[in-house]
Amino acid sequence: MLKLFGYWRSTAAYRVRIALNVKQVSYNSVSVHLVKEGGEQHKAEYRALNPQGLVPLLVDGKISINQSTAILEYLEERYPTPALLPEDLYAKAEVRSICQMVACDIHPLNNLRVLQYLTGELDITEERKGQWYHHWIHKGFEALETKLLSHKSKGPYCMGSDLTMADIYLVSQVYNANRFNVDLNAYPRICAINEHCMTLSAFSDAAPENQQDAVSSK
Amino acid sequence: MLKLFGYWRSTAAYRVRIALNVKQVSYNSVSVHLVKEGGEQHKAEYRALNPQGLVPLLVDGKISINQSTAILEYLEERYPTPALLPEDLYAKAEVRSICQMVACDIHPLNNLRVLQYLTGELDITEERKGQWYHHWIHKGFEALETKLLSHKSKGPYCMGSDLTMADIYLVSQVYNANRFNVDLNAYPRICAINEHCMTLSAFSDAAPENQQDAVSSK
Numbered sequence: 001m002l003k004l005f006g007y008w009r010s011t012a013a014y015r016v017r018i019a020l021n022v023k024q025v026s027y028n029s030v031s032v033h034l035v036k037e038g039g040e041q042h043k044a045e046y047r048a049l050n051p052q053g054l055v056p057l058l059v060d061g062k063i064s065i066n067q068s069t070a071i072l073e074y075l076e077e078r079y080p081t082p083a084l085l086p087e088d089l090y091a092k093a094e095v096r097s098i099c100q101m102v103a104c105d106i107h108p109l110n111n112l113r114v115l116q117y118l119t120g121e122l123d124i125t126e127e128r129k130g131q132w133y134h135h136w137i138h139k140g141f142e143a144l145e146t147k148l149l150s151h152k153s154k155g156p157y158c159m160g161s162d163l164t165m166a167d168i169y170l171v172s173q174v175y176n177a178n179r180f181n182v183d184l185n186a187y188p189r190i191c192a193i194n195e196h197c198m199t200l201s202a203f204s205d206a207a208p209e210n211q212q213d214a215v216s217s218k
Numbered sequence: 219m220l221k222l223f224g225y226w227r228s229t230a231a232y233r234v235r236i237a238l239n240v241k242q243v244s245y246n247s248v249s250v251h252l253v254k255e256g257g258e259q260h261k262a263e264y265r266a267l268n269p270q271g272l273v274p275l276l277v278d279g280k281i282s283i284n285q286s287t288a289i290l291e292y293l294e295e296r297y298p299t300p301a302l303l304p305e306d307l308y309a310k311a312e313v314r315s316i317c318q319m320v321a322c323d324i325h326p327l328n329n330l331r332v333l334q335y336l337t338g339e340l341d342i343t344e345e346r347k348g349q350w351y352h353h354w355i356h357k358g359f360e361a362l363e364t365k366l367l368s369h370k371s372k373g374p375y376c377m378g379s380d381l382t383m384a385d386i387y388l389v390s391q392v393y394n395a396n397r398f399n400v401d402l403n404a405y406p407r408i409c410a411i412n413e414h415c416m417t418l419s420a421f422s423d424a425a426p427e428n429q430q431d432a433v434s435s436k
Contacts, residue, residue, distance in 0.1 A: 051360070051361040051364035051365055052319060052323070052358075052361040053361070054323070063308045063311075065308075065311045065312070065315055066315050066319075067314065067315040067318035067319060067322070068318075069287070069314065069318045069322070070311050070312075070314035070315035070317075070318055071311070073310075073311070073314055074307060074308075074310070074311040074314075077307055077310070078307060089292060089295055089296060090281045090283075090292075092291075092292070092295070093281075093283045093288050093289070093291070093292040094283070094288075096285065096287065096288035096291055096292075097283055097284050097285040097288040099288075100285035100286075100287045100288055100321070101270060101284075101285060103318070103321075103322050104285070104287070104321050104322050104325070104326050105270070105272070105326055107322070108322045108323055108326045108327060109326060109327065109332065113357075114327065117350070117353065118340075121346075121349070121350075121353070122336075122340070122342060122346060122350070124340060128339075128340060131339070132335070132339075132340070135335065135339070140270075142269070143269040143270040143271070146269035147269055
């Protein structure tokens, strides 16, 4: 059975959990506590599996894959049904573009190690750290909202009528934005897509608060 | 003919140029000057094409694609030969993982808009900005070096005997690291792969200093 190394609050691990649920693939969850004792992801035994010391990591038999986008593309090819990428080349590019707008230009700026560097090495105040966080969410969500509005007429998902990888990246990033109290009123399309997706069990079952390791970390 | 909106020094645009050269696809280059007059990428006419206001952007007839990873995956499907992704599912995942280690966890932390925010809004000194830059390069390259060493016996590329997308991400990031005077002596495998790739015209022709818009910006 597949083994997913993750952490309940990790946005990137959340993406993989949703994809596995959508594709109805069973997996064992292994919690890597990102905060306890300085972070279990930095321990030698975990770094031997993933030299980057980040979650998620998917282990499928003898192979292991890090980076959520690489994992999702792998799952898409290994378990093609239901598809999370459209067949049309341009639509597929549009989905991947939305995913990368989150994966490259929002999430990495706001993840734990970066926030720790800001308040640690750079000695930034908590207030300014919050401004930094909100800044990159707004920058990213403004562009995403514009892009997503162009598909609005076609249905409740990022691309309109079909659920795709793009919804997975969007929902997990909205969770993170809410956690940091970002006002999302300026993004009605993003909020509507998120709300719709959260009515699906594949998404709600994958939500951070519904993970086994959530309770002990609250 | 394809049209690529880019900028000579943009690491992400550099990736797309290499891929187009490897696949011997002709294209017209449109320079978007990222610094002049506060940055041409912020102008309304460019934002109408790409609401994110970043380069690169690829226009293929009526469609336009932003985000370099989405562009490279599109090119791979539109022009399959020579392939930049292996056929084997695990090898493909490994290539994508290397690409994302650069695209998500190194490059976005060190690109222009982030460095501008650090010295602007956060009022960080130039010295500390440099430390920030070096920090994320070293974090990323340490993990990459470990990963790449496992494929060393098989040949001169990231994955060994075959040129893949991973080499494209690596070479463009090494260019950027050199630009910011990062000491790369601790990463002999990364340096050897970079050196080998730069002997190929697909890579050297795509290098920033060989672009038409390079001269006027020096």
